[in-house]
Amino acid sequence: xxxxxxxxxxxxxxxxxxxxxxxxxxxxxxxxxxxxxxxxxxxxxxxxxxxxxxxxxxxxxxxxxxxxxxxxxxxxxxxxxxxxxxxxxxxxxxxxxxxxxxxxxxxxxxxxxxxxxxxxxxxxxxxxxxxxxxxxxxxxxxxxxxxxxxxxxxxxxxxxxxxxxxxxxxxxxxxxxxxxxxxxxxxxxxxxxxxxxxxxxxxxxxxxxxxxxxxxxxxxxxxxxxxxxxxxxxxxxxxxxxxxxxxxxxxxxxxxxxxxxxxxxxxxxxxxxxxxxxxxxxxxxxxxxxxxxxxxxxxxxxxxxxxxxxxxxxxxxxxxxxxxxxxxxxxxxxxxxxxxxxxxxxxxxxxxxxxxxxxxxxxxxxxxxxxxxxxxxxxxxxxxxxxxxxxxxxxxxxxxxxxxxxxxxxxxxxxxxxxxxxxxxxxxxxxxxxxxxxxxxxxxxxxxxxxxxxxxxxxxxxxxxxxxxxxxxxxxxxxxxxxxxxxxxxxxxxxxxxxxxxxxxxxxxxxxxxxxxxx
Numbered sequence: 262x263x264x265x266x267x268x269x270x271x272x273x274x275x276x277x278x279x280x281x282x283x284x285x286x287x288x289x290x291x292x293x294x295x296x297x298x299x300x301x302x303x304x305x306x307x308x309x310x311x312x313x314x315x316x317x318x319x320x321x322x323x324x325x326x327x328x329x330x331x332x333x334x335x336x337x338x339x340x341x342x343x344x345x346x347x348x349x350x351x352x353x354x355x356x357x358x359x360x361x362x363x364x365x366x367x368x369x370x371x372x373x374x375x376x377x378x379x380x381x382x383x384x385x386x387x388x389x390x391x392x393x394x395x396x397x398x399x400x401x402x403x404x405x406x407x408x409x410x411x412x413x414x415x416x417x418x419x420x421x422x423x424x425x426x427x428x429x430x431x432x433x434x435x436x437x438x439x440x441x442x443x444x445x446x447x448x449x450x451x452x453x454x455x456x457x458x459x460x461x462x463x464x465x466x467x468x469x470x471x472x473x474x475x476x477x478x479x480x481x482x483x484x485x486x487x488x489x490x491x492x493x494x495x496x497x498x499x500x501x502x503x504x505x506x507x508x509x510x511x512x513x514x515x516x517x518x519x520x521x522x523x524x525x526x527x528x529x530x531x532x533x534x535x536x537x538x539x540x541x542x543x544x545x546x547x548x549x550x551x552x553x554x555x556x557x558x559x560x561x562x563x564x565x566x567x568x569x570x571x572x573x574x575x576x577x578x579x580x581x582x583x584x585x586x587x588x589x590x591x592x593x594x595x596x597x598x599x600x601x602x603x604x605x606x607x608x609x610x611x612x613x614x615x616x617x618x619x620x621x622x623x624x625x626x627x628x629x630x631x632x633x634x635x636x637x638x639x640x641x642x643x644x645x646x647x648x649x650x651x652x653x654x655x656x657x658x659x660x661x662x663x664x665x666x667x668x669x670x671x672x673x674x675x676x677x678x679x680x681x682x683x684x685x686x687x688x689x690x691x692x693x694x695x696x697x698x699x700x701x702x703x704x705x706x707x708x709x710x711x712x713x714x715x716x717x718x719x720x721x722x723x724x725x726x727x728x729x730x731x732x733x734x735x736x737x738x739x740x741x742x743x744x745x746x747x748x749x750x751x752x753x754x755x756x757x758x759x760x761x762x763x764x765x766x767x768x769x770x771x772x773x774x775x776x777x778x779x780x
Contacts, residue, residue: 263455263574265303265563266447267321268474271467272413273492273529274460275325276392276549280710281557282319283397285564287705298702300566306450308401318401320450322443324470325406326420328413331391332368333405369394371709381708389546395709403446408433411466423509426469440477448482456486456522456575458560463491463526464506468513475520486575489521490556493643495530496542504747507645511744514590514737515759522579524590525559525727527552528643535638537597537715547711554704555595555641558667558725562698571667571698578727581696582663587766588729590737594637597714598722600670600703637726645739662729662767663694670703670722734767 269278288299301317308316369388374381375397384395410429411420420426433439448454457478461471468491475487491513494506510526517524529548534540541547562573583589703720706712714721741760745753 263303263453263563264320264451265455265560265575266444266451266457267304267319268444268457268459268461268471269321269323269325270459270461270471270474271325271465271492272329272392273462273494273545273549273552274467274490275323275329276545277460277490277492277553277556278321278323279392279396280550280553282321283395283707283709284553284557284705285319286397287707288702296566298566298569298700299561299564303455303564306401306447316399316401318399319404320447321400321404322406322447323400323404324408326411326413327407327409329391330405330407331393332366332372333391333393333396333400366391371395384546384709384711386541386544386546386711389544392545392549395546397707397709403443406443420466421505421509422466423469423512424466426466426471427473428469429466430470430473434473434477439474440481444478454485455563456488458575459487459489459521460556461489461491462493463513463517464493464509466509468509468517472513472516472520475517479520485522486579487521487523488560488575489517489524490552491517491524491526492552493526493528495528495532495548495643504743507740507743508748510643511740511748511756511760514740514763515756518589518759518763521589522575522586523583523727525593525641526590526643527555527593527641531639531641538639538713539715540713544711547713550711550713551595551639552641554597554723555593555639555725558595558669558704558723559593559665559727561667561669561700561702565700569700571700573696573698578665578696581665581694582727582729584662584729584766588662588733590733590763591727591729592640592642592733594640594726594728596638596724597704597716598670598724599716600718600720600722637724642733642736644736645743660731661693664696664726664728666695666697666724666726668697668699668722668724670701670720671699671724729767731767734764737764737767 267278267281269275285299285301285304288297289301290297304320305317306320308318310316368376369390371381371384371388371394389395408429410432411418430439459471459475461467463471471489475489478487493510498506514524514526529545529552530540530542531551538551540551562571562578563575565572582591704723705720706714706718737760741757741764744760745757748756
């Protein structure tokens with residue numbers, strides 16, 4: 262069945278995950294409706310609820326800190342009867358008990374409307390307090406994992422240091438064996454696991470937690486497709502905090518590189534943004550919505566039905582991208598297009614039609630720029646502060662090694678004779694390896710999705726891409742330059758040497774030394 266299990270670590274990951282799962286739920290079709298192009302069994306699992314009815318819940322594990330779940334409970338309307346305490350489970354204490362209860366968090370008006378089956382009110386940044394405030398789904402109780410050792414937004418014990426996340430995982434794993442307790446039940450339900458997709462912060466302690474988690478997965482399961490979306494906070498912070506975040510990112514990049522098959526770092530505030538995007542930088546609901554659009558679109562081919570055009574597996578995408586596993590870090594990009602007459606029109610922010618991405622083939626007009634990645638409006642790859650690194654590129658032309666693009670809502674060009682399912686190009690090793698996957702399924706703007714796009718539409722066309730380029734090496738070197746000056750000598754040498762080795766993979770077969778300078 263090629264199932265996918267999703268792991269979500271931390272606040273930003275769970276904000277994105279909530280948008281992602283709401284979108285998956287919107288693809289469901291019911292009696293009398295046309296069959297959805299998405300195979301729901303890939304991302305959802307069947308089960309039996311407390312009253313004996315069939316249930317359908319996401320294949321996901323949601324990790325977050327104490328106080329981060331809002332009104333979301335492990336026991337919900339589908340399963341709460343199964344978790345009522347039985348007399349035999351109450352222990353041997355027979356004396357009087359005095360229960361101590363914290364005041365409960367009132368559900369949002371949006372959640373109350375969903376529970377009552379009426380149209381929910383419009384959400385706003387001041388009404389979204391937690392990611393659970395706009396959640397549409399019920400989760401299996403096993404999906405909810407609260408880490409009580411740390412509390413959200415604590416000033417006494419902030420969950421910020423990379424080593425704190427690493428130590429927390431080691432401690433919990435020693436006590437509970439987290440993979441056996443949490444992940445194994447989901448793995449055993451899969452007929453043929455396609456891969457894991459992981460959403461995690463990498464500029465705070467969640468990077469250390471996720472790195473150790475993936476290391477355990479690799480030790481237990483061996484090789485496999487593990488796509489990590491490494492999330493970074495793009496807001497302006499103090500210099501001290503910025504240095505801490507970059508040190509965390511440096512450790513995450515190196516540690517995750519040994520366990521992930523692909524790592525896609527993504528900033529929450531890409532710059533510059535096109536004129537049609539309007540974000541509130543302080544709202545995780547907003548920033549996660551933009552990240553969810555690119556993450557959901559990039560992975561869409563992996564969830565389509567077998568007979569659908571544009572279907573692919575994680576393994577197929579990696580074959581194009583990773584150069585036999587040597588280039589695991591890739592950049593992501595996005596362009597949102599208007600939907601006119603049922604088809605998204607390929608108009609970018611510069612007003613020109615993008616005709617270069619045509620099922621993996623290029624027309625003659627692009628031959629002169631064959632070494633460049635698809636030009637999209639939004640670049641999510643985090644760029645370290647150039648004034649901090651002291652490193653810059655001088656007239657350096659970006660070379661693309663490989664790219665995979667997903668085009669949503671755009672018909673194939675009339676003169677394109679290739680199969681619309683997917684086409685692959687490798688010009689005898691002389692040009693970038695590219696693959697393009699098309700789907701007529703538009704990206705839906707649900708009631709839970711913020712109005713961040715200034716387009717009068719309820720669904721959008723999307724162009725999303727993943728690419729490996731020399732720009733990845735530049736940015737890894739920028740991070741390494743900061744880490745070399747800010748970290749202790751013991752950990753600095755092995756870390757920085759590892760990052761340099763990673764960056765060198767993006768220079769193999771391509772050198773432009775005359776255009777590169779260090780100041």
